[in-house]
Amino acid sequence: MRRAWLVVGRQQTSLSFRLDRRVPVWLLGLAGAALVASVLSVGVGEYPISSLDVIRAVLGLETGNPDHSFIVRTLRLPRVLVALGIGAALAVSGVIMQGLTRNPLASPELTGVTAGASLAAVVLLVATPAASVVALPWAALLGAVIAAGLVYLLSWRGDDSPLRLILVGIGLTSIIGALTTVMVTFGEIDDVARALVWLTGSVYGTSWEGLRALVPWMAVFLPAALILARHLDVLHLGEDVARGLGSRVELQRGLLLLTAAALVAATVTVAGTVGFVGLIAPHIARRLVGPSHEGVLPTAALTGSLIVVLADLLGRTLFAPVEIPCGVVTAVIGAPFFMYLLYRNRNN
Amino acid sequence: MTATSFHLTRSSPALSLGLVVALGVLLAVVIVSVLYGAADIGAATVWAALFSYDGSTEHLIIRTLRVPRALVAVLVGGSLAVAGAVMQGVTRNPMADPGLLGIEAGAALAVVAAVHFQGISSLAVYTWFALAGAALAAVVVYALGSAGRGGITPLKLTVSGAALTALLSSLTTGILLLDRRTLDEVCFWLAGSVAGRDLGLMLQALPLICVGLLGALLLGRKVTTLSLGEDVARGLGQRTAWVRAAAALVVVLLAGGAVALAGPVGFVGLVIPHAVRFFVGVNYRWILPYSALAGAIFLVLADVAGRLILRPQELPVGVMTALVGGPFFVYLVRWKVRR
Amino acid sequence: MGEICTERLTLAYDERAVVAGLDIVIPTGRVTALVGPNGCGKSTLLRGLARLLKPRGGSAYLDGRSIWRMPTRELARQLGILPQAPVAPEGLTVRDLVAQGRYPYHGWLNRWSEADEEAVARALDITGMVDLAHRPVDALSGGQRQRAWIAMALAQETKVLLLDEPTTYLDMHHQLEVLHLLRRLNREEGRTVVLVVHNLNHAARYSDHVVALSDGKVVAAGTPQEVVTSEVLREVFGVEAHILSDPDTGVPLCIPYALCENSNVRAPSMDSFAAPHTGHIHV
Numbered sequence: 023m024r025r026a027w028l029v030v031g032r033q034q035t036s037l038s039f040r041l042d043r044r045v046p047v048w049l050l051g052l053a054g055a056a057l058v059a060s061v062l063s064v065g066v067g068e069y070p071i072s073s074l075d076v077i078r079a080v081l082g083l084e085t086g087n088p089d090h091s092f093i094v095r096t097l098r099l100p101r102v103l104v105a106l107g108i109g110a111a112l113a114v115s116g117v118i119m120q121g122l123t124r125n126p127l128a129s130p131e132l133t134g135v136t137a138g139a140s141l142a143a144v145v146l147l148v149a150t151p152a153a154s155v156v157a158l159p160w161a162a163l164l165g166a167v168i169a170a171g172l173v174y175l176l177s178w179r180g181d182d183s184p185l186r187l188i189l190v191g192i193g194l195t196s197i198i199g200a201l202t203t204v205m206v207t208f209g210e211i212d213d214v215a216r217a218l219v220w221l222t223g224s225v226y227g228t229s230w231e232g233l234r235a236l237v238p239w240m241a242v243f244l245p246a247a248l249i250l251a252r253h254l255d256v257l258h259l260g261e262d263v264a265r266g267l268g269s270r271v272e273l274q275r276g277l278l279l280l281t282a283a284a285l286v287a288a289t290v291t292v293a294g295t296v297g298f299v300g301l302i303a304p305h306i307a308r309r310l311v312g313p314s315h316e317g318v319l320p321t322a323a324l325t326g327s328l329i330v331v332l333a334d335l336l337g338r339t340l341f342a343p344v345e346i347p348c349g350v351v352t353a354v355i356g357a358p359f360f361m362y363l364l365y366r367n368r369n370n
Numbered sequence: 371m372t373a374t375s376f377h378l379t380r381s382s383p384a385l386s387l388g389l390v391v392a393l394g395v396l397l398a399v400v401i402v403s404v405l406y407g408a409a410d411i412g413a414a415t416v417w418a419a420l421f422s423y424d425g426s427t428e429h430l431i432i433r434t435l436r437v438p439r440a441l442v443a444v445l446v447g448g449s450l451a452v453a454g455a456v457m458q459g460v461t462r463n464p465m466a467d468p469g470l471l472g473i474e475a476g477a478a479l480a481v482v483a484a485v486h487f488q489g490i491s492s493l494a495v496y497t498w499f500a501l502a503g504a505a506l507a508a509v510v511v512y513a514l515g516s517a518g519r520g521g522i523t524p525l526k527l528t529v530s531g532a533a534l535t536a537l538l539s540s541l542t543t544g545i546l547l548l549d550r551r552t553l554d555e556v557c558f559w560l561a562g563s564v565a566g567r568d569l570g571l572m573l574q575a576l577p578l579i580c581v582g583l584l585g586a587l588l589l590g591r592k593v594t595t596l597s598l599g600e601d602v603a604r605g606l607g608q609r610t611a612w613v614r615a616a617a618a619l620v621v622v623l624l625a626g627g628a629v630a631l632a633g634p635v636g637f638v639g640l641v642i643p644h645a646v647r648f649f650v651g652v653n654y655r656w657i658l659p660y661s662a663l664a665g666a667i668f669l670v671l672a673d674v675a676g677r678l679i680l681r682p683q684e685l686p687v688g689v690m691t692a693l694v695g696g697p698f699f700v701y702l703v704r705w706k707v708r709r
Numbered sequence: 710m711g712e713i714c715t716e717r718l719t720l721a722y723d724e725r726a727v728v729a730g731l732d733i734v735i736p737t738g739r740v741t742a743l744v745g746p747n748g749c750g751k752s753t754l755l756r757g758l759a760r761l762l763k764p765r766g767g768s769a770y771l772d773g774r775s776i777w778r779m780p781t782r783e784l785a786r787q788l789g790i791l792p793q794a795p796v797a798p799e800g801l802t803v804r805d806l807v808a809q810g811r812y813p814y815h816g817w818l819n820r821w822s823e824a825d826e827e828a829v830a831r832a833l834d835i836t837g838m839v840d841l842a843h844r845p846v847d848a849l850s851g852g853q854r855q856r857a858w859i860a861m862a863l864a865q866e867t868k869v870l871l872l873d874e875p876t877t878y879l880d881m882h883h884q885l886e887v888l889h890l891l892r893r894l895n896r897e898e899g900r901t902v903v904l905v906v907h908n909l910n911h912a913a914r915y916s917d918h919v920v921a922l923s924d925g926k927v928v929a930a931g932t933p934q935e936v937v938t939s940e941v942l943r944e945v946f947g948v949e950a951h952i953l954s955d956p957d958t959g960v961p962l963c964i965p966y967a968l969c970e971n972s973n974v975r976a977p978s979m980d981s982f983a984a985p986h987t988g989h990i991h992v
Contacts, residue, residue: 023802040821185525189703197696262792268785350544357537
């Protein structure tokens with residue numbers, strides 16, 4: 023009988039896991055696509071640079087033009103790397119939230135978690151305008167965790183009701199949004215346009231400093247998500263089944279939620295609220311590799327990276343020289359997708 | 371099922387008297403709204419500004435800023451509350467609200483798009499675009515919410531409205547970022563505020579809102595019947611399709627007119643009908659006039675509070691209504707809706 | 710091995726005690742059926758035995774050890790539970806679902822071994838799901854779906870299997886399919902099976918031991934012949950019934966024909982039928 027799974031490292035007892043056969047193929051494909059999109063994205067701009075020269079400049083080779091190295095490595099590369107990073111982080115937190123709530127509509131922005139993170143970040147910025155980029159994610163994490171806890175407490179009534187969770191999230195988002203407006207008014211953040219860009223999510227003008235703020239969080243919490251994947255698989259079957267299988271439900275749920283909140287917090291502080299990536303990417307990943315989370319998590323991460331890089335690229339080229347923040351692009355794509363999901367789940 | 375229980379069946383005389391009382395309260399809060407503001411102006415001066423105008427700065431402030439502001443709040447609050455009440459009755463959805471269901475976002479996008487593409491800068495034309503946008507959004511959200519088994523359900527309709535709102539408002543943001551001129555043009559309007567509207571704009575929207583209010587009051591009895599359910603209403607001989615169409619027109623007129631005046635202001639249409647129903651029961655002949663008065667009172671008070679809380683800063687009235695309405699919405703979802 | 714008993718077990722939801730001070734022994738290596746009217750506490754008891762519900766007092770014991778003192782994974786290797794009407798995530802294949810049954814055997818890094826592979830293959834084989842292994846669970850018929858879930862519980866390789874109304878929502882054919890499978894598991898593999906069933910005739914036919922519960926208390930326990938009697942039916946369900954004997958197997962068959970005059974069976978609680986006038990919105 024043909025094995026249905028790809029089992030890695032089965033001889034040693036120390037490390038072994040099982041993957042859907044489709045996973046490696048798609049991971050390779052998506053990684054390749056994300057790489058191509060990144061190279062294209064670095065090349066596009068007021069000063070176009072050919073793909074070959076982009077690659078040369080990134081690798082530190084001579085391109086024949088002394089400006090290339092500066093434009094690519096200092097100006098454009100960090101932006102694309104941040105786009106890759108927040109895409110992956112948002113997608114993974116979306117996978118976790120959808121798995122935990124067994125709700126195909128759950129995602130950080132629809133449940134108010136993103137809004138909570140940005141409120142906390144705005145509060146910190148207003149309270150101490152000199153707050154460093156390193157402190158921001160911690161404030162955002164606190165906000166995200168509080169929002170996640172609230173939405174969970176307020177929507178849980180001993181049953182799984184996907185729509186109730188979303189509705190509580192909507193209500194919470196509008197309250198938090200109003201509070202954010204209060205803070206912006208109070209803090210006299212006078213440049214309306216700039217505040218608007220940040221609140222709608224953009225990787226505009228990201229420097230290496232932003233990337234450095236993002237990387238430690240990704241380095242801790244993306245592997246954490248992978249390690250927790252098998253618990254997520256079991257929780258995805260429902261609370262009772264998970265308990266019956268010996269899962270310590272409260273502990274696992276808490277760890278997973280913390281992971282999702284931390285990833286969202288890191289993205290919010292670097293790029294604001296880039297919406298709907300956490301909703302779309304998990305669905306695409308599940309379509310590609312089936313619902314087992316050990317496969318879905320990395321696949322969704324790469325899908326998310328690809329989406330954000332492409333959204334940023336589109337936002338810069340569609341109406342050039344005017345830039346549309348990638349958050350607007352993802353929302354314009356994501357909201358109809360959300361409606362489609364609603365339509366598909368209409369009979370549940 | 372339409373929502374809140376009512377424990378009291380009040381007699382018509384009592385309810386009529388209540389309307390008079392509510393009217394008195396409205397008058398009182400309007401006076402308060404005119405009296406309080408950034409500049410300290412005494413009651414006597416206010417009185418003089420209204421009845422023996424002498425052209426001084428203080429009189430000018432009262433006449434061109436404070437009075438229009440209070441009147442705009444009255445109009446917008448009243449029409450949003452009535453629009454919400456009609457929507458809740460007709461769709462039997464306790465969570466219906468022109469803001470939550472994307473109708474206000476539709477009106478806002480239409481206005482912003484008009485300013486951007488047509489270069490329209492006259493506030494007067496805002497009204498018509500707002501109406502068109504509201505109508506389009508209403509049709510889309512109704513179609514989305516009624517797809518699938520079981521037809522239109524409160525949860526489906528509300529979530530569809532949220533999705534539509536997300537789409538429309540991101541498009542609005544996109545346009546605003548594309549076009550700095552449009553942003554400057556509509557920025558003050560888009561925040562959902564009743565400040566800085568002149569009487570001319572108000573007069574523009576006034577006929578629409580009046581027609582909408584009149585239509586709503588005439589529909590009252592039919593909405594009560596329809597709120598018992600489509601089948602029951604048909605069984606009682608109602609031509610439900612016509613009632614629905616008329617109700618939709620009323621909602622579009624009221625919500626479109628309100629948005630044209632004040633920009634998107636959320637949750638008034640959600641909160642007020644519930645509060646009103648608690649006092650007057652389930653008969654829409656009474657719910658609708660009470661909603662109009664209560665909505666007006668609520669928005670005037672919200673505006674006054676927005677001016678006082680962070681003095682000298684002003685909070686847009688849309689923020690105030692969201693701070694009150696958001697928790698109420700969560701309460702409805704959490705404790706009042708069962709699957 | 711695999712003996713379950715309870716001692717003064719008290720189970721409650723919020724403030725309402727559903728089972729109070731219950732002592733019960735489940736015979737090892739047999740099929741036990743829990744029967745009783747709606748709200749009598751049979752599902753609650755099962756949840757208490759499986760550690761899904763924390764007791765207010767007393768405890769349940771597995772082989773003499775309190776289940777609340779055992780590490781979760783160890784318990785999950787000895788006792789499997791299939792809750793009522795579980796729902797599989799969209800697109801999950803039968804094989805993937807059954808593989809989840811191996812969860813209690815995995816650690817941080819070693820997540821799949823030869824033993825896991827064999828357990829899954831065996832579970833699929835016993836339940837006759839080999840040919841359907843690649844199909845998504847949500848695309849199966851009700852009976853096949855229930856078999857897939859039972860296969861998952863089997864892959865857990867536990868001595869004890871608890872099932873909460875495994876035949877609910879199934880038609881007659883699929884009900885028998887599931888009950889046959891459960892009895893075969895007991896007869897061929899010697900597993901202790903405890904199930905909650907509504908149909909008394911099914912309980913009598915497919916179990917060795919029947920426990921009749923009413924209002925959280927055991928009214929009768931024993932062989933089907935001892936429990937399925939007119940007296941017990943009157944007391945537990947509040948119905949008058951003829952008891953016949955199955956011509957093939959000799960197990961009792963009941964045919965209810967009337968309600969008791971002075972039934973002490975309480976009417977189903979009205980909480981579960983909240984009417985619109987309570988102010989709740991039914992969606």
